[in-house]
Amino acid sequence: MRIAILSDIHANREAFDAVMEAVHERGSPDELVLLGDLVGYGPDPIYVIEKAAHLMADGALCIMGNHDEAVALNLSNMTENARFAVQWTRERIAPAHLDFLAGLPLSLQSEDRLYVHASAERSGKWPYIRDVDAAERCLSASDARFVFCGHTHIPAIYYALPGRRPTHFQPHDNVAAPLSEIRRHLVVAGAVGQPRDGNPAACFVLVDTQRHEVTMVRVPYDYEETASKIQAAGLPGWLGMRLKIGR
Secondary structure (H helix, E strand, O other), X not given: XXXXXXXXXXXXXXXXXXXXXXXXXXXXXXXXXXXXXXXXXXXXXXXXXXXXXXXXXXXXXXOOOHHHHHHHHOOOOOOHHHHHHHHHHHOOOOHXXXXXXXXXXXXXXXXXXXXXXXXXXXXXXXXXXOOHHHHHHHHHOOOOOEEEEOOOOXXXXXXXXXXXXXXXXXXXEOOOEEOOXXXXXXXXXXXXXXXXXXXXXXXXXXXXXXXXXXXXXXXXXXXXXXXXXXXXXXXXXXXXXXXXXXX
16 A cells, blocks of 8 residues: 655645645555645635645545634634734635535544544644654553654654653655564654745655555755745745745
């Protein structure tokens, strides 16, 4: 089975389109998963929501992220730039788009794979997995062999033997990492629409269960175009700048 996993698209049309093109260049996946944060920060929320809905109609899985929740429920417990983008988004999307975001589940399980936006631990509280301690809490909250999440915008893999603390592994871009048959795995998918690992190229995860490997696929896209649209939309300038520097 081949599984393509996208997280943190953040209303970035150019990145979303480039990644979906890269996904299909590798052959249509058996499972396509969107790990939340469809909106927030970026200038094209309507396009991304409607494209996600179309993909779901064709069988894709999609879950809610904290920015999706904030837009759908009019929450404001975020950073200043994030709050501005949430309000900006709410003012531009239709009630049907709000209903779509509000109706997304917090998690989904497919066979031995659990999909969440932030962590299996307190999924609706949106904890970040930035270290081994957070990874251990996430894995302890689920019995799934594989947990896939986003939220940090930084790719990472954690391996864990039964009863042992996880081990952190920093995957290389476009290089397959092995999946062990005796270990559990927590895979942090990076970000399609706003990478923060110093590489501005969009990131998605490609899992091959037959080859027992996972790859962080990096996809260059026209982030200058997205940044220009952010500026023209009146969104905070830093949201465009960080696309260029990958931070």
